[in-house]
Amino acid sequence: MDTNQKDSQLFSSAWILELYKANRNLIHVITAISVVVFLVIALILPSEYRATVILFPASNESASHTLLSGNESSKGLSRFGETEEVEYFLQVLYSDQIKEYITHQFDLFNHYNIDTTSSYPKTKLTNKW
Numbered sequence: 001m002d003t004n005q006k007d008s009q010l011f012s013s014a015w016i017l018e019l020y021k022a023n024r025n026l027i028h029v030i031t032a033i034s035v036v037v038f039l040v041i042a043l044i045l046p047s048e049y050r051a052t053v054i055l056f057p058a059s060n061e062s063a064s065h066t067l068l069s070g071n072e073s074s075k076g077l078s079r080f081g082e083t084e085e086v087e088y089f090l091q092v093l094y095s096d097q098i099k100e101y102i103t104h105q106f107d108l109f110n111h112y113n114i115d116t117t118s119s120y121p122k123t124k125l126t127n128k129w
Contacts, residue, residue: 099129
């Protein structure tokens with residue numbers, strides 16, 4: 001046998017087919033058991049992760065107007081969804097002073113029927129918030 005013939009035998013996939021034919025039942029049983037075991041494990045394990053998303057606000061200007069305008073100061077698309085701006089907005093929105101002002105302004109304890117004399121009323125309001 002020359003080296004070319006040996007190389008072609010090594011890289012031939014026919015031996016995989018022969019191996020499968022010889023051990024077909026064993027391969028099917030192992031595959032079925034594996035699928036069942038992993039399905040049971042996946043159903044038993046608790047879900048510990050929650051997916052969240054930050055939705056960026058849309059621009060007020062139309063995309064076609066921004067693209068066709070030659071005015072460099074018109075940057076409607078570049079203002080769309082900047083991460084720094086959204087993070088700043090969320091920090092302001094979730095600040096304690098803003099929460100207290102909105103709670104007082106809109107009387108949120110009464111709106112959500114939260115008893116202020118009960119235990120942890122601010123926690124209950126924060127959960128509603």
